[in-house]
Amino acid sequence: MIAHAPLHLADFQISPRTGFLPELPVEKPARTNQAWYHLADDLPKLLPTGTVRQRIEALPAFVPDNTPPEPAMRMLSYLGHAYLWGDKTYVPDRLPRNLSDAWVQVARQVGRPPILSYPSYCLYNYRLIDPAQPPYLENVQISQNFLGGVDEDWFILIHVDIEARAAQAIRAVPGLLEAAAQHNGQAVRQGLGEVLESLRRMNATLNRMPEYCDPYIYYTRVRPYIFGTKNNPALPQGLIYDGHYDNQPQLFRGETGAQSAIVPTLDALLGVTHRNDPLKEYLLEMRSYMVPAHRQFVEYVEQNAQIRAVAAAGNNDALKSLYNECVEELFRFRARHLEYAASYIHKQAQQANNSNVVGTGGTPFMEYLAKHRDETKLAVC
Secondary structure (H helix, E strand, C coil), rough: CCCCCCCCHHHHEEECCCCCCCCCCCCCCCCCCCCHHHHCCCCHHHHHHHHHHHHCCCCCCCCCCCCCCCCCCCCCHHHHHHHHHHHCCCCCCCCCCHHHHHHHHHHHHHHCCCCCCCCCCCHHHEEEEECCCCHHHHHHECCCCCCCCCHHHHHHHHHHHHHHHHHHHHCHHHHHHHHHCCCHHHHHHHHHHHHHHHHHHHHHHCCCCCCCCHHHHHHHHHHHHHHHCCCCCCCCCCCCCCCCCCHECCCCCCHHHCCHHHHHHHHHCCCCCCCCCCHHHHHHHHHHHHHHHHHHHHHHHCCCCCHHHHHHHHCCHHHEEEEEHHHHHHHHHHHHHHHHHHHHHHHHHCCCCCCCCCCCCCCHHHHHHHHHHHHHHHCCC
């Protein structure tokens, strides 16, 4: 029997109730940097005017304070991307000093690069309608937008709900790791039952994406604002953060669901592996855009999970069948994601005569998603 130290989700900034989502997202501070927050709040009204860059350049110096940094990181990331992508006449290759100073400083506090990433776009970008109820679709509002509108809101809300539905699987992880280490098949079955139910609910939510997010609107009005600077033909040399990084251009990935810790955790838990190639390197790179504690959790599960070995050993057909159902459900999640990539991005790019389309993370996304989907199937035992 292998002894493991008790695994506490709170040590990794994970809630048993909401998973990787914070239970009660922190709102913006009441006193400091209000001009910055007001400008970010006004983005949906100001972006069509073409004046956002001038307004950002005119902001007063950002004042460091002792408030939690995530609201500031979200606000600065939205202003940063509005500065980059908000004026279609040209794309600047340098950020103004006031924005660079603030964004780099806060990015260091949260442990992520100064670019819009999934935690700012999803995890810390919602508020509850009823604080006593979970963050499901019917109880969540988006805190920050670019242009606003139901399509942009719904795209983010779907991700928030998926994170909330994943909490059932995530809170089962400590018990599953312990049960597998002790070769307790009954306890492993119980935990995998929780994972399976969670995956089914995640898939049910993902299936609802088309209800209020139209592929054309997504491609033309939502997606353009979440691109990064790496592998982006609009900024082939990268982006200069004035006064930082020795004024050398930086290349950072854009926002993408690959920066969520859910699927990497489930891959690690179920023993789904990916071949050593550039696609796997990309997945590993995405971890630097996660909340650092969530990245540490993924790595802990990778190092300690023995679920597949327990399921594959012996003649426990019920356990093996349940494990395989979990893998199949994870496969369905990836397959559905690939279908959306085809209809929301690939098809729209073809209609726009854009043959060089890449994902917001700067990758040949159709190839990557198909590979990750197919490799999931290989874990079936």
